[in-house]
Amino acid sequence: MVSRRPASLPLEQRITTWRSVMSLKRLTAALILAAAAAAAAAGNIAPRDGWAVHETSKPYGQLINDVKAAAKAEGMGVVTQAGPTEAAAARGITIPGNRVIGLFNNDFAVKILALSTAAMIEAPVRIYVTEEEDGSATLAYKLPSHVFAPYTEEGGAELKALADQLDRRFARIAERAEK
Incomplete structure (x- = not known):
């Protein structure tokens, strides 16, 4: 059996080496935690072309519930939901609330499919x-007209009109959710 501890080193030197290794491990752990905290504090979503960004005073959980209720009131279904917050917490990492909620309805789907399969x-x-x-939450989304713009050559004016209708519907959802 091979010993991991060289017998030739005096006890004092082995202790000093052990302390150095432990200090390095603590430093590494501190750097990992600092990097995670920096990533978690990435900041607010800045306004950008093709996006609508609504800063609210509502708490995160309430805004999620209000988005779902507003979507239903505007005839849109919650099709998907995803976010890293709960999975990160299960790994012992705390990050701010972060949820993506996919909204659509079958009427729009059928009409868009008739115009451009690729657009779907x-x-x-x-x-x-x-x-x-500060505990508040922000609601943001890409404007549907921006999302579907690459397909308007294929889908024509009808696709643009549907995307514009979706713009108005998403604006109403955001307005309802903010109240």
């Missing part, structure tokens, strides 16, 4: 709810 890769259109440092 963009469905459902997603609303993004993020928790801010």
Whole structure:
């Protein structure tokens, strides 16, 4: 059997080496935690072309519930939901609330499919709810007209009109959810 501890080193030197290794491990752990905290505090979603961004005073969980209720009131179904917050917590990592909610309805799906099969890769259109440092939440989404723009050559004016209708519907969902 091979010993991991060289017998030739004096006890004092072995202790010093052990302390150095432990200090390095603590430093590595601290750097990993600092990196995770920096990633978690990435900040608010800045306004950008083709997006609608609504900062609210509502708490994260309430805004998620209000988005779902507003979507239902506007005739849109919650098709998907995803977010890393709970999975990160299960791994012992705390990050701000972060949820993507996919909304669509079958009427729009059938009409868009008749115009451009490729365009349906963009469905459902997603609303993004993020928790801010102060406990409030932000609602953001790409405008459907922006999302479906690459397909208007194929889908024509009818696809553009449907995307514009979705713009108005998503604006109403955001307005209801903010109240």
